[in-house]
Amino acid sequence: MELSVAQWLLVVCLVAFPLLYEWSVSFKYFCKMAFYNGWILTLAILAIPICAVRGRNVENMKVLQFMLLHIKYLYGIKIEVRGWENFNIKEPYVVVSNHQSSLDLLGMMEILPSRCVPIAKRELMYAGTAGLACWLAGVIFINRKKTDDAISVMTEAADTMLKEDVRVWVFPEGTRNHSGSLLPFKRGAFHLAVQAQVPVIPVVMSSYKDFYCKKEKKFTTGKCTVRILPGVHTKGLSSDDVPELADRVRDMMIEAFTQISSERPGKGPGVMH
């Protein structure tokens, strides 16, 4: 049987792809990241009609959570959660967590409390199907380049939290950070908690450096510990107390990050890129 050029090309690709995938760490990294983004965009196509039935509604966050929970199995990432009891608060609260990479979505979905929406950069709204799914789930979008606009969106969020019994999840570093520690915190999350007079609950995800490193283009299977810390109360605090509150929470989170990232001998938080 004669093979056409196209068939030969197909055979070469089918042989070359798995070989490259196994031999080249960076090829594997690119494939895994491309699949991660592509799979989320595809899942969003399924999520959109389900969410659209309810319209823009924070309850739709459950749909996204349910659809994303299996991804950790696809990637062989074990997630251990500690401190569940700290989420046992009926009133609304502000969750603040460290932000290493878009993989944080996995840890977030593992523990996302009910009626809890993340604050995200406005650019995510334009990320195709994922952006639309986020909008339908009530994700709060802010324009980081326009501080005044971002502040007014967050002030409105303080009102919504109380009126509609909504929790908010903020990445107070304001951007992804692979440095092996935590960046200085933006103050918005803490103003939000003080304005609404609700607790701040810090969540810390351990360093991914054992299994994921953007600079080295490494992405293997691995384990991540997520720790939910005790809530920090804000009753009676005013905006003058925000800098101290933000510093105190950041110190707690750095301590927890260092501890959970260095639990196995010889595995300190190190520097991740």
Ligand SMILES: CCCCCCCCCCCCCCCC(=O)SCCNC(=O)CCNC(=O)[C@H](O)C(C)(C)COP(=O)(O)OP(=O)(O)OC[C@H]1O[C@@H](n2cnc3c(N)ncnc32)[C@H](O)[C@@H]1OP(=O)(O)O
């Ligand atoms: C199945 C399908 C699935 C599909 C797919 C699903 C995915 C479903 C999950 C999505 C998950 C997304 C995850 C995204 C993750 C990110 O997008 S991270 C990026 C966005 N997040 C953030 O930026 C964090 C929040 N940012 C802030 O809080 C910042 O403070 C602000 C509000 C943007 C302002 O930024 P800034 O001007 O750079 O910084 P900052 O120094 O904090 O503030 C300036 C001044 O304003 C004051 N200020 C700040 N906020 C306030 C306030 N609210 N009131 C009064 N004063 C304030 C500050 O105190 C400061 O004044 P001083 O203290 O210096 O006098």
Ligand SMILES: CCCCCCCC/C=C\CCCCCCCC(=O)OC[C@@H](O)COP(=O)(O)O
């Ligand atoms: C037709 C348009 C196609 C657009 C394709 C866009 C591909 C995006 C695909 C899937 C979206 C996955 C959603 C992951 C959510 C994680 C959010 C995230 O990690 O955002 C980064 C942000 O925190 C900080 O950004 P910077 O570090 O400041 O930068």
